[in-house]
Amino acid sequence: MAGKIRRGRPRQAEVAKLAGVSQTTVSLVLGGNKQGIVIQEATRQRVLEAARTLGYVPDPAARRLAAASNNLLGVFSFTATFPTDPAHSYYPFLVGVEREAAERGFDLVLFTGSSSGGGRAAAPGALERVRLADGCLLFGRHVPTEPLRRLVDDGFPLVHVGRRDEIAELAWVGADYVAASSEVVSHLVAAGHRRVVLVREDDDAPASTDRERGFREGLAPAEGSVVRVGAPADELTAEWVRARRAEGVTAFVAEETDTGAVWRALHAAVTAAGLRAPDDLSLALLGSPPPDLPLATPVTGFDIPRAELGTAAVRALTDLLAGQRPGATLARCAFRPGATSGPPPPGESP
Amino acid sequence: MAGKIRRGRPRQAEVAKLAGVSQTTVSLVLGGNKQGIVIQEATRQRVLEAARTLGYVPDPAARRLAAASNNLLGVFSFTATFPTDPAHSYYPFLVGVEREAAERGFDLVLFTGSSSGGGRAAAPGALERVRLADGCLLFGRHVPTEPLRRLVDDGFPLVHVGRRDEIAELAWVGADYVAASSEVVSHLVAAGHRRVVLVREDDDAPASTDRERGFREGLAPAEGSVVRVGAPADELTAEWVRARRAEGVTAFVAEETDTGAVWRALHAAVTAAGLRAPDDLSLALLGSPPPDLPLATPVTGFDIPRAELGTAAVRALTDLLAGQRPGATLARCAFRPGATSGPPPPGESP
DNA sequence: CACTCTTGCTAATGCGTATTAGTTGGGTGG
């Protein structure tokens, strides 16, 4: 339907005709000429001039097909609702990705996934479109291992943003959730809390696993428990909060996920229970609150350096393109003291 | 330097061999077969089976090369600091652009590379790179007419986001700044202000011209003046504000630009003068405040429906690709009452 | 029985670029 043939786009053959040389020469002048074939300066200039006159730009598909590169880096997200929901943690990364890509002279292709339209999960073959680019950045809490492995096995350059160890050869850049989570929990424990609960989603994304590990590490003298919720909004009720309080829990920690569902639900439940942080209990978030949820007080937690991760990812990807193994990146997250945590309420010291 | 591709991937030819048919047949079965060529069911199944066995996946580059279109919509910005500064009004549009592009099965290419790297203005030939896509969205307060005209004359499908009449054949989608600005100013006048000043940048982008027109239209019984500033931060000082106040000006209106410079400067100047809105004077902004400037109180003004404009732009562009003239779009902006305006201070009624 | 139609496929070609294997015309060396 959209596939009108546009005669407007000039090809190398036309440039060649105008410059009075062969298409090969045009390719040599405009492409890298990696074979080091000698071309006279005068000819070179004629070709360049002709290309400029016609507004020639190489066709990325043809370039790719002929097994060269096209200065395009892909960005692919596995999350179903790729761009629709601004709450998704995708845009902040993009800022860094874009800056670094520009710096290195790459353009960006946003593979908006689906192609089937609508907010459904990505169509089966969607990931394969990525091959149009020279390499690709991957986002997403969960990734379908099978199609990915194919790309990896074919040697297609990929960098996943976020730790991802299922596929050994897949490069990734990530944030140190373990250390950051540990720091947040230590902060609570130092304030005097002795019973802390972590609320997390009921699946095993690395991002969750790491946070739980950090949670346990930071707990030290205190006692902690972990609650997995499948449907946060339903399971985290005011009664649930009261019951935990009755058991002596004075601090609640939620993990940040791409949708922010856990934190939203916890926050709502606490509010519904008529409790307030930091006076009645302490709240902390292993990450940042969703930007679309305006809060009066800053939340205790940590900030993921998303833009920096984005630039690191681009760097890793260009390393791969250059044939080097990229160095591992584990970015440090900044602790955010916030104002939702403090000492446990008076009557509750052990 | 880049782009080795390993040849592990099966092609149609291999599927064909396994199924005992020709490559054409494979293409027919696996591709759309839009020509309606009849294939026996048994053959079809054999091909599908073979494809599954080998794990065949079509090469997007080859597909696009053959189809003469590549399902790519471009996004290009003329602003020098294209992606670096998240304060630029570019991302909010992108949300809508991306959603609509996904809906219609297009991928997006962000032309940030410009081969110049760094934050400088786009390189001379940068715009030509755009031809890589099937069509392109254009952003920017100012656009270089000459290179643009070439693209337009070549029939390259372009849609500018924002009113743009210098080039007659250039399609655009815009917001109705005239009506929205008029509404904001009427609001001030209705509150009792009789002397209102508009601060705007000293150049003639359509976005500014339209706002000024709306400003004048909404002024009705009040008296207004327009101040053009070249270097907002330098020219808008505390003294300047005091001088205007002394002349009886009780309301200040700033235009929103891509950098937000005018509003930032006005806001800073008022603060420096020790004045507060809405008690000492009223402030309004013809647009939204830059997101990176956190303000305690919401600002009187209007909200540009950026995401909607983004989707409208994509719609217009795909219309162009389909060979139809897109309908004009002039989106309505929502009035935002805010809390920086009110009646003029008591002693100052006429 | 000579003929046209259909059915179900295949051979050939084009898309735009990169690369490999030449080709030409003018020196050089021996």
Next chain:
DNA sequence: CCACCCAACTAATACGCATTAGCAAGAGTG
């Protein structure tokens, strides 16, 4: 003076798929 080389190109081909123009075999007409 002739074989040889070199500089500066060009012709030909491959890349993987879509598409167009066939083509063989059988079914249907008159």
